[in-house]
Amino acid sequence: MRWSQLFIPTLRENPAEAEVPSHQLLLRAGYVRQLAAGIYNYLFLAQRSLNKIQGIVREEMDAIGGQEMYLPGLNPAEVWQESGRWDVMGDNMFRLKDRWGRDLCLGMTHEEIMTYIARGELRSYKQLPQLWYQIQTKFRDEPRPKSGLLRVRQFLMKDSYSFDMDQAGLDAAYQRHYDAYCRIFDRCGLKYTIVEAHSGAMGGSQSHEFMVASDAGEDLIVVCAKTGYAANMEKAVSRASAPSAADPEGDLAPEEFHTPGKKSIEDVCAFDGLPATSHIKSLVLVADDKPVLALLRGDHQLSEPKFEAAVKAKTFRPAHPAEIEQWMGAEAGSLGPVGVRNMRVIADRALEGRRNLIAGANKNDYHLRNVTPGQHFKVEYFDLRQVMAGDTEVETGEPLEIVKSLEIGHIFKLGYKYSESMGLKVLDAQGKEVTPIMGSYGIGIERILCSAIELYHDADGMILPPAIAPFGLVITPVNWNDAGQREAAEKLYAEAKQAGLDPLLDDRDERPGVKFKDADLIGIPYRITIGKKLPQGLVELVNRKTKKAEEVTLAGAIAAVTK
RNA sequence: CGGGGCGUGGCUCAGCCUGGUAGAGCGCCUGGUUCGGGACCAGGAGGCCGGUGGUUCGAAUCCACUCGCCCCGACCA
Numbered sequence: 001m002r003w004s005q006l007f008i009p010t011l012r013e014n015p016a017e018a019e020v021p022s023h024q025l026l027l028r029a030g031y032v033r034q035l036a037a038g039i040y041n042y043l044f045l046a047q048r049s050l051n052k053i054q055g056i057v058r059e060e061m062d063a064i065g066g067q068e069m070y071l072p073g074l075n076p077a078e079v080w081q082e083s084g085r086w087d088v089m090g091d092n093m094f095r096l097k098d099r100w101g102r103d104l105c106l107g108m109t110h111e112e113i114m115t116y117i118a119r120g121e122l123r124s125y126k127q128l129p130q131l132w133y134q135i136q137t138k139f140r141d142e143p144r145p146k147s148g149l150l151r152v153r154q155f156l157m158k159d160s161y162s163f164d165m166d167q168a169g170l171d172a173a174y175q176r177h178y179d180a181y182c183r184i185f186d187r188c189g190l191k192y193t194i195v196e197a198h199s200g201a202m203g204g205s206q207s208h209e210f211m212v213a214s215d216a217g218e219d220l221i222v223v224c225a226k227t228g229y230a231a232n233m234e235k236a237v238s239r240a241s242a243p244s245a246a247d248p249e250g251d252l253a254p255e256e257f258h259t260p261g262k263k264s265i266e267d268v269c270a271f272d273g274l275p276a277t278s279h280i281k282s283l284v285l286v287a288d289d290k291p292v293l294a295l296l297r298g299d300h301q302l303s304e305p306k307f308e309a310a311v312k313a314k315t316f317r318p319a320h321p322a323e324i325e326q327w328m329g330a331e332a333g334s335l336g337p338v339g340v341r342n343m344r345v346i347a348d349r350a351l352e353g354r355r356n357l358i359a360g361a362n363k364n365d366y367h368l369r370n371v372t373p374g375q376h377f378k379v380e381y382f383d384l385r386q387v388m389a390g391d392t393e394v395e396t397g398e399p400l401e402i403v404k405s406l407e408i409g410h411i412f413k414l415g416y417k418y419s420e421s422m423g424l425k426v427l428d429a430q431g432k433e434v435t436p437i438m439g440s441y442g443i444g445i446e447r448i449l450c451s452a453i454e455l456y457h458d459a460d461g462m463i464l465p466p467a468i469a470p471f472g473l474v475i476t477p478v479n480w481n482d483a484g485q486r487e488a489a490e491k492l493y494a495e496a497k498q499a500g501l502d503p504l505l506d507d508r509d510e511r512p513g514v515k516f517k518d519a520d521l522i523g524i525p526y527r528i529t530i531g532k533k534l535p536q537g538l539v540e541l542v543n544r545k546t547k548k549a550e551e552v553t554l555a556g557a558i559a560a561v562t563k
Numbered sequence: 564c565g566g567g568g569c570g571u572g573g574c575u576c577a578g579c580c581u582g583g584u585a586g587a588g589c590g591c592c593u594g595g596u597u598c599g600g601g602a603c604c605a606g607g608a609g610g611c612c613g614g615u616g617g618u619u620c621g622a623a624u625c626c627a628c629u630c631g632c633c634c635c636g637a638c639c640a
Contacts, residue, residue, distance in 0.1 A: 009573090011573090011574060011575095011590090012574075012575085012589060012590075012601065013574060013575050013576095013589075014574095014575085015574070015575085016569080016574090016575070016576090016632095016633080017569090017632065017633050017634095018633090019633075019634070034632085036631085036632090037631080037632065037633090085640080088640085089640075091638095092638090092639075092640085108640070109640060111640085140639085140640090142638090142639075143564080143637080143638050143639075144634095144635095144636095144637090144638080144639090146633080146634080151639085218639085410640095412640095440640090442640090460600095476599095478598070478599055479598055479599090481598085482598090510598095510601090511597085511598055511599090511600090511601080511602065512598065512599045512600065513598090513599075513600040513601050513602080514600085514601050514602095515599095515600090515601095516599080516600045516601085517600065517601050518601085520600090529599075531599055532599070540599095
């Protein structure tokens with residue numbers, strides 16, 4: 001296409017509202033413009049790139065037997081009420097009423113609608129398995145849209161759903177998605193990590209997230225460079241670092257000491273001169289209406305998902321200050337496990353085998369020293385803590401790293417959650433009704449573009465992987481008014497089109513500097529510059545990524561790009 | 564929802580404290596000179612200073628309310 005006729009509104013300066021690189025560059029390079037918080041207009045370049053991404057996704061989904069559908073974004077309330085998610089989704093769901101006052105919502109995801117279709121049509125085991133997908137706009141009323149296209153209220157998602165007769169069928173569908181996702185992200189040129197994930201409110205048994213390391217990310221994952229271990233924060237396990245100071249020897253008896261006004265572990269450390277690792281952190285939580293005392297090493301943080309799993313609670317919350325007073329006889333700053341009989345006491349494994357530690361005395365402004373778990377109080381051990389910097393891999397002791405990452409894909413074994421709640425049943429070979437088992441698999445389309453930009457950019461702009469760049473090649477005659485250059489440019493342009501290179505011809509009457517800057521900014525992988533050496537039959541091929549330029553003959557230029 | 568910041572030509576920002584003619588750079592338009600990394604000269608267009616109400620002879624500037632946007636936190640199938 002011809003640049004002079006296109007709408008590519010590049011900016012010289014970074015718009016003030018943009019902070020993360022992908023947001024800045026999407027705006028500066030004229031890919032997108034904001035309409036409202038978390039709502040963006042995708043202009044010409046963004047649309048081209050997103051189309052290419054969707055093309056790749058489509059090919060790979062089709063290759064594993066996916067059948068593409070197009071489902072409504074506007075949904076009636078009833079379907080969501082059946083699954084119970086009309087209430088569960090709360091304020092995250094956009095809701096509206098039609099002219100008759102009937103409740104509708106904008107779809108956040110499509111488990112319900114897919115299950116609704118399946119329920120109406122699938123009758124026999126002979127019709128299974130099915131694998132359905134769509135690439136469609138989703139709406140979520142995010143509490144805080146941010147970071148450009150990374151967290152928005154309207155976005156594109158590829159979501160697929162598998163329906164199988166049994167666990168083995170689901171396992172196979174899951175594995176096919178896992179492999180297809182790898183091919184998709186590989187083809188899009190991304191570097192990613194696959195982590196085991198917590199299934200969360202989706203329910204189900206197994207789940208993996210596809211993550212791209214980036215400071216713009218919102219999730220933390222734990223990886224081991226040596227062993228390849230990778231998990232998200234909710235699920236990651238580790239070996240704790242050694243305590244900073246050795247425990248005092250001997251069977252010492254707990255001994256009260258006065259700690260006026262020292263509430264936090266930090267305060268008490270400063271007061272008694274011992275490191276946080278020599279202290280016990282005591283948290284009172286209320287799990288399914290029953291109080292639980294959770295103990296951690298002073299420097300550790302409670303992992304809420306792990307706590308939830310340990311006590312097998314449906315709901316839990318921190319205890320209110322009044323409850324703590326009532327149950328423990330002291331305020332939150334002076335709590336400890338010694339003498340606690342009215343609630344379950346659980347501790348993180350990092351406290352197992354420790355001796356003579358510091359804990360609250362359950363008496364305001366007093367702590368105890370020489371507290372030994374198992375000896376001075378009864379306790380059950382679980383893995384309760386969040387992995388922290390300095391921890392090592394459980395099996396090998398190799399160092400673990402905590403990496404900020406962006407989630408670009410997520411696959412779930414859903415199980416029977418939706419098929420059961422919505423009454424999807426088919427007859428098996430024995431004529432018996434069975435409930436199919438489901439899987440759900442998502443990819444954030446815009447996030448692929450964003451993470452590519454986050455991964456690949458420099459001071460001059462984007463460096464998009466060829467497969468997802470809006471154009472494959474830009475042809476830049478240095479002076480459009482030079483008849484010879486113009487002619488050569490037209491020739492290369494026609495040739496490049498022929499070769500399927502998806503070329504962009506910069507036929508603008510602009511100075512060369514402007515053309516070079518713009519080409520770099522919008523991230524086209526290759527540029528052919530037609531300039532001073534044209535009389536010798538030479539042009540220049542520039543690689544956007546390496547910035548290397550090589551002289552090639554006019555006749556051989558297009559071949560040089562494709563090789 | 565809690566905390567912080569910001570709304571002034573298309574973009575980046577100054578002016579606001581201390582009220583009195585709305586500014587700069589970039590971009591845009593016209594003409595000319597230029598043409599290998601965001602040119603130069605000359606001329607020009609473009610702004611109810613987010614909105615509403617108040618104080619005042621007079622408000623971009625002071626006060627109140629309100630709307631929007633960004634950041635941190637909470638939240639995040």
